[in-house]
Amino acid sequence: MAETFPINVWINEERYAKLQAAGLADLCQEMLAGLKVLRVPTTAEQRDELLKRYPMAKFDSATTKSIELLPKAVKDQIFDLIVEKKKVDVIAEFLKK
Amino acid sequence: MSEIGHGGKPIVERILDPGKAKERIKGLKEIPVREQIAVEVIDIAYGFFSPLEGFMKKADVESVCKKMRLTDGTVWSIPIVFDLSDKEISDYGIKTGDEVLLTYQGAPIAVFEIEDIYDYNKQEMAKDVYGTTEEKHPGVKRTYQYKDKFLGGKITMVSKPIINEPFTPFFLTPLEMRKKIKEKGWIRTVAHQTRNVPHTGHEWLMKGSWLSAYGELPVEKMVVGVVVNAIIGEKRPGDYIDEAIVLCHDVLRKAGYFREDVHLTSISLWDMRYAGPREAVFHAALRANLGITHHMFGRDHAGVGTYYDPYDAHRIFDKFSEKDLNIKPVRVLEWWYCPVCAEVTYMGLCAHKDKIQNFSGTLIRSIIQDGVKPPRLIFRPEVFDLILECAEKYGQGDAFVTQKYLENRNPVFTFPKL
Numbered sequence: 001m002a003e004t005f006p007i008n009v010w011i012n013e014e015r016y017a018k019l020q021a022a023g024l025a026d027l028c029q030e031m032l033a034g035l036k037v038l039r040v041p042t043t044a045e046q047r048d049e050l051l052k053r054y055p056m057a058k059f060d061s062a063t064t065k066s067i068e069l070l071p072k073a074v075k076d077q078i079f080d081l082i083v084e085k086k087k088v089d090v091i092a093e094f095l096k097k
Numbered sequence: 098m099s100e101i102g103h104g105g106k107p108i109v110e111r112i113l114d115p116g117k118a119k120e121r122i123k124g125l126k127e128i129p130v131r132e133q134i135a136v137e138v139i140d141i142a143y144g145f146f147s148p149l150e151g152f153m154k155k156a157d158v159e160s161v162c163k164k165m166r167l168t169d170g171t172v173w174s175i176p177i178v179f180d181l182s183d184k185e186i187s188d189y190g191i192k193t194g195d196e197v198l199l200t201y202q203g204a205p206i207a208v209f210e211i212e213d214i215y216d217y218n219k220q221e222m223a224k225d226v227y228g229t230t231e232e233k234h235p236g237v238k239r240t241y242q243y244k245d246k247f248l249g250g251k252i253t254m255v256s257k258p259i260i261n262e263p264f265t266p267f268f269l270t271p272l273e274m275r276k277k278i279k280e281k282g283w284i285r286t287v288a289h290q291t292r293n294v295p296h297t298g299h300e301w302l303m304k305g306s307w308l309s310a311y312g313e314l315p316v317e318k319m320v321v322g323v324v325v326n327a328i329i330g331e332k333r334p335g336d337y338i339d340e341a342i343v344l345c346h347d348v349l350r351k352a353g354y355f356r357e358d359v360h361l362t363s364i365s366l367w368d369m370r371y372a373g374p375r376e377a378v379f380h381a382a383l384r385a386n387l388g389i390t391h392h393m394f395g396r397d398h399a400g401v402g403t404y405y406d407p408y409d410a411h412r413i414f415d416k417f418s419e420k421d422l423n424i425k426p427v428r429v430l431e432w433w434y435c436p437v438c439a440e441v442t443y444m445g446l447c448a449h450k451d452k453i454q455n456f457s458g459t460l461i462r463s464i465i466q467d468g469v470k471p472p473r474l475i476f477r478p479e480v481f482d483l484i485l486e487c488a489e490k491y492g493q494g495d496a497f498v499t500q501k502y503l504e505n506r507n508p509v510f511t512f513p514k515l
Binding site: 008009010011012014031032033034058060061062063064066068069072075 | 397403407455456460462463464469471472474475
């Protein structure tokens with residue numbers, strides 16, 4: 001299976017309430033001593049496309065191998081798409097939008 | 098008695114008395130310089146870059162690029178150069194042997210004795226220093242942006258810069274730092290290079306290195322200190338604001354995560370080049386001049402992207418003898434969070450490799466940007482609260498660098514008019 005590179009959507013109270021309301025709280029993983037996170041997978045191509053579209057974002061190649069620092073508005077859109085589609089694998093749809 | 102700095106040379110401050118300065122600069126041609134050059138003038142004049150007495154001449158640049166040494170044999174890894182365009186050289190009518198006055202934001206800062214005017218193949222310089230010619234690399238990009246010619250020669254500062262709040266108490270020149278270390282009674286010190294707000298990975302990196310440096314010394318009274326030396330220089334949008342970096346490091350001690358008698362926060366002015374292993378060597382020289390005895394080097398020290406192997410900065414020190422560098426590298430692996438150990442732990446100790454969770458400054462920034470408060474095991478609450486405070490007080494509402502911050506921030510330093 002090809003390697004994927006996650007986008008970490010960190011779950012604050014507001015996001016968690018939305019996930020619970022949609023019955024999706026179990027999509028969350030727990031990381032770093034109690035933080036809730038949605039790990040949204042991207043392929044290498046999707047990663048590169050996201051970094052091109054959002055130059056402020058950064059692929060942390062040294063430590064976490066994840067895409068970080070996407071603007072909050074973008075993460076909110078990804079989060080809303082997860083709630084709508086009821087799955088975390090939504091980047092293909094997100095990029096089409 | 099003189100203080101001995103990097104390369105076994107005495108540290109000499111190249112600064113004129115105010116009375117003599119006025120006389121010395123009379124009638125000199127004025128050349129305005131950008132912030133990077135003003136910073137390097139400060140670094141040279143106070144001895145942060147000892148044994149450099151000025152901007153490098155061609156022979157030194159060549160020797161540094163090819164051999165990582167100055168022409169006198171002293172280890173040096175990054176060219177320190179002064180650039181001007183052909184047009185500027187012609188407009189100012191500058192030639193070898195001239196003395197000119199460098200100014201910054203309208204204030205005189207240094208006399209520059211021009212001993213050499215030369216050109217240099219920038220691609221070759223990039224390849225030698227950064228190991229790549231790709232313009233994507235920020236150090237390479239900076240190299241390509243240099244103007245047509247380099248000018249080499251001694252500089253003498255004509256007035257001391259004013260270091261503005263909140264940085265004032267953290268700026269210690271090499272001679273001041275050495276005095277401070279003596280006052281604290283530290284026999285050994287270990288430098289922590291940073292350009293980040295600290296998370297607990299950094300904290301444990303410092304604590305582990307402190308233990309490592311402590312070695313066989315007596316423990317009735319603490320005789321080893323961690324010297325946090327934050328690099329303050331060019332900022333990129335999205336970086337933490339400088340004020341947050343420095344104050345958050347200091348709050349680790351104020352909040353008791355480090356005792357008062359083992360920790361000191363300080364700053365050095367320098368635009369990071371991201372030269373990985375070569376920058377590690379540069380950092381060693383800089384901190385040796387500050388009188389620091391040990392320097393921690395973690396994973397991917399001063400690297401960027403995937404240009405360097407994560408531990409190149411460890412290996413490069415194998416090339417040098419103790420005579421070459423009067424500072425000892427403390428080589429450190431990663432600190433990570435392990436849910437099995439239920440703590441931040443060390444790669445050299447924890448065997449749950451398939452369970453571990455890495456975290457980085459970038460990841461923490463991402464957590465904060467998502468409006469989440471990281472747990473205290475990962476990020477100290479005092480640091481988190483202070484970030485928010487710094488955002489309000491210094492960052493126009495943002496803890497990260499924005500265009501607005503760059504335009505409106507209080508400058509780190511200013512030079513007085515003579």
